[in-house]
Amino acid sequence: MDSVQDNPQPYWNPYWAGFGLGLVLLSAFVIMGRGLGASGAFTTATAAAVHAVAPAHAESNSFYAEYLGDGTRSPLKDWLVFEVLGVFAGGFLSAALGHRLRFFIEKGPQIASGPRLALAFTGGAMMAVGAKIALGCTSGQALTGGALLNVGSWAFMLGVFGGAYAVAYFFRKQWR
Amino acid sequence: MYAPFYKYGMFGDEVSLIVAFVIGIGFGFFLERAGFGSARKLAAQFYFTDMAVLKVMFTAIITAMTGLYLLARVGFVDLSMVYLVPTFVVPQIVGGLLLGVGFVIGGYCPGTSCVSAASGRVDGMVYIAGMFAGLLVFGEISRPLEGFLYSTPLGQVTLPAFFHLPYGVLVLAVVLMALVAFAVAEWAEKKTTGTAPDAEGSLTAMPWRLTPVRRLAGAFAVAGVLAVVLGNPYRGNTVEVDTRDLALGAARAQPLAPAKLADWIIQGRNDFTLVDLRTPASYGTYHIPGAQNVPLASLTADVAPRNQTLVLCTDDGAEAAQAWFLLKAEGFRSVYLLAGGLNGWRDQVLYPKAGPETSANDVARLSQVAQYFGGTPQTGVASAAAPPMPVLAPPVAPPIAPAGGTAGPKKKKEGC
Amino acid sequence: MTELTYTRHNPLIDPIFHVWEWQIPVYLFLGGLVGGLMIIAGIRLLVLRPNRREALVCCTLGPLIGLAALSLGMFSLFLDLGHKLHVWRLYTTFQVTSPMSWGSWILLLVYPALAANALAHLPEAIPALASRFPALVKISDFILARPRLVLFAGLTNTALGAALGIYTGILLSTLGGRPLWNSAVLGPLFLFSGLSTAAALLHGILVLTMPSGERPAFADFLLSALARMTQARPLDPAAAPILASADNSFLTVEVSLLGLFLLGHVTSTAVHHRAAGLLLTGPYAAPFWVLVVGLGIAMPLLLQTLELAHRIRHTLAPSLLVMFGGFALRVILVSAGQASRWFEALN
Numbered sequence: 001m002d003s004v005q006d007n008p009q010p011y012w013n014p015y016w017a018g019f020g021l022g023l024v025l026l027s028a029f030v031i032m033g034r035g036l037g038a039s040g041a042f043t044t045a046t047a048a049a050v051h052a053v054a055p056a057h058a059e060s061n062s063f064y065a066e067y068l069g070d071g072t073r074s075p076l077k078d079w080l081v082f083e084v085l086g087v088f089a090g091g092f093l094s095a096a097l098g099h100r101l102r103f104f105i106e107k108g109p110q111i112a113s114g115p116r117l118a119l120a121f122t123g124g125a126m127m128a129v130g131a132k133i134a135l136g137c138t139s140g141q142a143l144t145g146g147a148l149l150n151v152g153s154w155a156f157m158l159g160v161f162g163g164a165y166a167v168a169y170f171f172r173k174q175w176r
Numbered sequence: 177m178y179a180p181f182y183k184y185g186m187f188g189d190e191v192s193l194i195v196a197f198v199i200g201i202g203f204g205f206f207l208e209r210a211g212f213g214s215a216r217k218l219a220a221q222f223y224f225t226d227m228a229v230l231k232v233m234f235t236a237i238i239t240a241m242t243g244l245y246l247l248a249r250v251g252f253v254d255l256s257m258v259y260l261v262p263t264f265v266v267p268q269i270v271g272g273l274l275l276g277v278g279f280v281i282g283g284y285c286p287g288t289s290c291v292s293a294a295s296g297r298v299d300g301m302v303y304i305a306g307m308f309a310g311l312l313v314f315g316e317i318s319r320p321l322e323g324f325l326y327s328t329p330l331g332q333v334t335l336p337a338f339f340h341l342p343y344g345v346l347v348l349a350v351v352l353m354a355l356v357a358f359a360v361a362e363w364a365e366k367k368t369t370g371t372a373p374d375a376e377g378s379l380t381a382m383p384w385r386l387t388p389v390r391r392l393a394g395a396f397a398v399a400g401v402l403a404v405v406l407g408n409p410y411r412g413n414t415v416e417v418d419t420r421d422l423a424l425g426a427a428r429a430q431p432l433a434p435a436k437l438a439d440w441i442i443q444g445r446n447d448f449t450l451v452d453l454r455t456p457a458s459y460g461t462y463h464i465p466g467a468q469n470v471p472l473a474s475l476t477a478d479v480a481p482r483n484q485t486l487v488l489c490t491d492d493g494a495e496a497a498q499a500w501f502l503l504k505a506e507g508f509r510s511v512y513l514l515a516g517g518l519n520g521w522r523d524q525v526l527y528p529k530a531g532p533e534t535s536a537n538d539v540a541r542l543s544q545v546a547q548y549f550g551g552t553p554q555t556g557v558a559s560a561a562a563p564p565m566p567v568l569a570p571p572v573a574p575p576i577a578p579a580g581g582t583a584g585p586k587k588k589k590e591g592c
Numbered sequence: 593m594t595e596l597t598y599t600r601h602n603p604l605i606d607p608i609f610h611v612w613e614w615q616i617p618v619y620l621f622l623g624g625l626v627g628g629l630m631i632i633a634g635i636r637l638l639v640l641r642p643n644r645r646e647a648l649v650c651c652t653l654g655p656l657i658g659l660a661a662l663s664l665g666m667f668s669l670f671l672d673l674g675h676k677l678h679v680w681r682l683y684t685t686f687q688v689t690s691p692m693s694w695g696s697w698i699l700l701l702v703y704p705a706l707a708a709n710a711l712a713h714l715p716e717a718i719p720a721l722a723s724r725f726p727a728l729v730k731i732s733d734f735i736l737a738r739p740r741l742v743l744f745a746g747l748t749n750t751a752l753g754a755a756l757g758i759y760t761g762i763l764l765s766t767l768g769g770r771p772l773w774n775s776a777v778l779g780p781l782f783l784f785s786g787l788s789t790a791a792a793l794l795h796g797i798l799v800l801t802m803p804s805g806e807r808p809a810f811a812d813f814l815l816s817a818l819a820r821m822t823q824a825r826p827l828d829p830a831a832a833p834i835l836a837s838a839d840n841s842f843l844t845v846e847v848s849l850l851g852l853f854l855l856g857h858v859t860s861t862a863v864h865h866r867a868a869g870l871l872l873t874g875p876y877a878a879p880f881w882v883l884v885v886g887l888g889i890a891m892p893l894l895l896q897t898l899e900l901a902h903r904i905r906h907t908l909a910p911s912l913l914v915m916f917g918g919f920a921l922r923v924i925l926v927s928a929g930q931a932s933r934w935f936e937a938l939n
Contacts, residue, residue: 011217013377014231015358015389017210021232022239024202029244030252031195033180034259036203038287039307046311063318073875082193082882084290086200087207089891091291094208096895096904103296106215106283120215120299123282124289124306127275129314131286133325134271135261138285139203141268143233145261147240149335149346152263159272164279168222171280175219193878197886 009098025147034079035144039131041084043067048075108175119174134159179247183257204291213291215283215299222280224368227361234354235392242399245347248409254507255409260332267325282306343410344403351400355379355393422504429500432487432512434524438545441466448485451475453492453499454518464489464521465549472499477506489514489521526551612930615672617922622665623760624786624918625793626702629658630753632790632838633709638746649794649827652717655710655749657793662702691766695759698752705752708745712736720821757783764929772867772925772932775856781849782922788842789918792892795835796911801827832906836896839914843893847885867932876928884924888917 011017028035047067051058058064068075095101107116131137134156136145142160145153178184182192210232211217220226248255279285282303284292289307292300318325336343362373362380375381379393403409440448441464452459452467459469470479472495480486486508490496496513503511514521523529526549528542546552636650673679683700687693712735715722722728735741761782764773857868871880892910899906 011211011228012209013389014210014228015235015377015379015392017206018232018235019239019392020206020209021203022236022243024199024206025236025240026243026247027202028199029240029258030179030247031181031199032192033183033257036199036287038285038290042286042304042307043311046308046315049308050312050315061315061319062322063315077189077193077878079192079196082196082878083200083203085882085887086197086202087204087287087290088200088294089197089887090201090204090206091208091213091294092204092909093201093891093894094205095213095291095295096898096907096909098208099904100208100213101296101905101907103298105298106292107299108216116299117302120282120284120303121306121309123278123280123284124303125310125313126278127282127284127286128307128310130271130274130278132271132311132314132318133274133321134268135264137275137287138233138279139287141261141272143236143240146233146237147244148258148260149241149343149350150260150263151330151333151335151338152261152265152268154335155263155265156268156272156275159269160276160279163273163276164222165276167277168219168280172223174281175216175283176223188873190873190875190877194881194886197882 008100011098021143022147025143028144029147032079035140035148036083037080037136037140037144038084038087039128039137040140041078041080042128043132044075044078044081051075108173110173110176116174119171179253180257183254203287204294207288207291208295212288213295213297213300215292215297218285218288219280219283224364226369227365230361231358234357238351238354238396241347241350242396242403245343245403245409246399249403249406256507260334262332263330264326265328265330267327342404342407344405344407347403348400351396355397358393422501429497430510430512431515433515434521435545437464437487437514437521438525438549442545442548448487448512449480450487450489451479451499453488453490453495458491458518462518464518475499475502477503477508479503480508484508485510485512487512487514489517491517491519493517522551525549612672612926614923615668617919617926619665619669619672620760620763620782620922620926621789621919622661622668624757624782624922625789625915626658626662626665626706626786627753627755627757627760627783628787628790628842629654629661629793630702630706630709630749630756631787632753632794633658633706634746634749634751634753637709637712637742637749648713648717649797649831652710652713653797654790654794655706656714658706659703659710662699662706666699691759691762694755695763698755698759702752702756705745705748708735709749712742712745754783757786760786764925767929769934770867770929770932771861771863771934772857772870772929774864775853777849777853777856778925781846781853784842784846784849785918785921788839788846789915791835791839791842792911792914792918795832795839795906796908796915798827798829798832798835799906799908799911802829802832802906833900836906836910837900839910840893840896840900843889843914847889847893850885850889863934867928870928870932871924874928875931876924879920880924880928883920884917887913888920889914892917 012020025036044067047058047064050061050064051068058068067078092101105113105116107113127137131140134141135152136156138160141150141153141156144150146157181187182195187195207213211228212232217226218229221229244253244255244258247253275285282289284300284303286307289300289303293304330338334343334346335341336346339346359380362378366372373381375383375385376387377389379389437450450464450467452463452469453472453475454469455471456469459467463469467489468479472490486503488496488499488503488511490499496517500511500513516524526546528546534542543552633651633654670676670679682693682696685693686697711728711731713732715729715732722732735745758779761778761780764770765775765778767773854868854872857864858872859865870876892913895904895907895910895913898904899910
């Protein structure tokens, strides 16, 4: 067996990584006339799952119905769903090339695994709800709308950084 | 060749999904390269020890912003066709706060959690499970919140339009703001960690040499200044009209059958704008539910974003043709004419004639549609000879709840 | 009294277009996988000296999984049958011109061939089983003591595996009513797709059983329990690169055949051109290009090439992706094929 030493490579300089990310975003603008996103794919997947389990319930719920489309094609044939598939593939590829593939729970030294996972779950749920209220997450609003000088996106960004810095102190044990 | 390619019809929906996958690969790749698969790296932003989130995000924003500005300014990209998420100020700030708190608690945002899960982190996977749980709960409780979700709407509006400033000035302002933020971030990192940043990858570190990173920052500054000088990036008045294409296209002006329009309205489709070109007086007597009154004389390109589907309705055929030409010349991609105008709407939707050859099923359907808009179907041959003058009162509320129940306020799937 | 509808409302007069659901793609996938496992097992049995440890994953685990997969596949095929009680009639006749008849007999022959291959090395692969059932050791000794029998078993496995793999494609291409399936390339295409999924499966097993520290961490718990239960010898990871490179060759052949398949259709009649359009730009384009070509072929090809070049470590990902892609290929070809038709008027 080949012995690739598992020494994770350092991450890229943030400016160059950001430049690459910006070019990807620009290509989305030029090719598609829209930006990047993430949370919408999860909403579509949730709506499709609810529809698969309880079709009547999903169709009568306006929140899900919006993501189910007109029924002529699968709701999963959605731009963001395919984009997020790509995000998984691209992220895996980059992590593999950087020798950063590893199954583990990432946390600070002062917190146990159980609480860390509970917090991750809570954070995920909060962010999903927040993204629905704000009509987008950090990718769809901050990144995309920021570059398009969208008024709502800049208001959103103020909210994100404000909210995060306001509570960061109380959760410092999780990370440091 | 004009961009955005998709909006100019260069490829269809199916191909757009393949494009989505490829763009997603790039997105995921650079997120992971930046270290955004790591919760501790992301969270460090909020403890001032590693400001990579700010640096990466704002570099990406100014890269895409200046790039898009320049491509739009040279006429390659039609900026008005790039989709803008509509602004709802208060919900977006509240949502932002919630996201910010969730970011510190969970350690990821939705996009970065995918990268984290893909690189094997269990907390990233649990975070994704949490998102699904949150969405399930939100799906059940969203209905009472709808009033709030769509409050304080400003429509699709950009900062330049909001502040009445030239687009280029805002571009320069954002570039300068980002560069200052980078310098502050590097200073904060040095303060909290006590270590000097490496000279190659930093903007502020001494000794002062023209490193590639500084060249990049300089390029952004130059692009920002150029933006101020070069002016408006929108096509605006200098739009190129392909007269030949327009003239040939005129023969193919897309008519929209009244029945089809009725279906769209009942389904609650929100991806089109219905424009009533008649005088305000006629509009006041009767208009199709949801129609905006824009008399031909006041019709300009501001009626809707250029990527919006428009349906024009008027009784005057010549007026309809004029409006169609005007909008097409302004670069609107999809403009329909309501076939037969308001008269066609009256005869085919409000008071459709059901002859003896019409099947019972169709009669039932016709009458359901007619009743939805406040009319009744006409059966029998006798009445067909003399159609009664319909009482054209605008239905204030739909008499029948639409099947999907989505004919409410203007809704759009968010961009994210 | 049976009232007979002889107007066009009778589904047998106006055919229903999508009559095949999930059962057929599942069967085609498992059939191809078993065909691939048989070919790999057969060749390993032929070229390897007995008692080499690499033989274990290919010649023992492969055929054992093959037996299970084949049974599952035949069960899903059985679920699809309209007249389930009449299934025995397939075995009362042999029709030279019927692929269904060929298939049902091939399937019957596959069982003993797979079993022989599995039994040859079973006692050393899973000592716990051998100590409980001494008969297994006898059978194994009996087979291994007779080189001619080993040769015969290897050849039979290879030949039957190829026949099974090709047959899963021919089954579709003989149905003349669906233009998308009218291609002789389907047989080899499904054969090589089956081979790639089989190699990927075995490669995946090897990745899971790599020395601890190199294998994915979540495998540790599962494996230690399994190893205790079976007292199995550790598998030899030396076979992993061989399987990965074999998988790459299979994938390359598969993608070429896929290209040939589409090219053949595009340059054929308007009907076939239109049928291929379903996959190229039509309603099946996005899943086809993204799930089958992108995630199912290109991505694992890239990952395995990087693995072989020692740029990245061996992971489970390519093997899962190849198997997923092989399954998606069949689901999409079966579904798109049923959507393709000769006359648009019947649409």
